[in-house]
Amino acid sequence: MKYIDKDKRPWGEYFVIDETENYKIKKIEVEVGQRLSYQYHTKRSEAWTIISGVALITLDGIEKEFNRGETIIIPIGVKHRVKNIGKVKLIFIEVQTGEYFGEDDIVRIEDDYKRIK
Numbered sequence: 001m002k003y004i005d006k007d008k009r010p011w012g013e014y015f016v017i018d019e020t021e022n023y024k025i026k027k028i029e030v031e032v033g034q035r036l037s038y039q040y041h042t043k044r045s046e047a048w049t050i051i052s053g054v055a056l057i058t059l060d061g062i063e064k065e066f067n068r069g070e071t072i073i074i075p076i077g078v079k080h081r082v083k084n085i086g087k088v089k090l091i092f093i094e095v096q097t098g099e100y101f102g103e104d105d106i107v108r109i110e111d112d113y114k115r116i117k
Contacts, residue, residue, distance in 0.1 A: 010113040011036055012089070024101040030055075030090040035083035037111035044098030044105060046074040051093060054086035079109060 005016040011034035017025040030036070030053075038058065048057075049071045057064055057072050058081040065085070066072060074080045076098060084090035108116045 009036075010034070012084075014094075017093075019101065022097065024096040026094040026096075028092055028094055030082060030084040030092075032084055032087065032089065035112065036081055037106070037108040037113075037115065038079060038081040039106050039108045040077055040079045041098075041105045042077065042107065043100035044096045045076045046080075047095045047097075048072045048074070048082070049093045049095075051091050053084055053088050053090035055090050055092065056083040056085045057081070058083075081110075 001017075003015040003017060004019055007014055012028070012030040014029070015027045017027055019025070028048075035056075048055075050066050050068050052068060055066045057066055058079075059072070059074065060079050082090070082092070110116075
């Protein structure tokens, strides 16, 4: 499959599948035991659908486990984080909707990889 963009991160990598002025769709892969930063966005909401693996999702401080086929809705401004707690790579599809989809709309609160500015 051809991707519009892709990037490696300390926790895994992501692939941009599609992007318009109204939405952005990514495939996100998180390595075993790794997690993204605890963060929120001011200009977009997200929906995550797990397609492989087991995710521990934190939404505004509340943790819950999600498995293949389940979807998580993350409204604008809600603090969130995902951790791969399974034995295989965690893969999920992220659909962003809102007014802006740049990586600079990530407000990090906690980060395992010292990326808070």
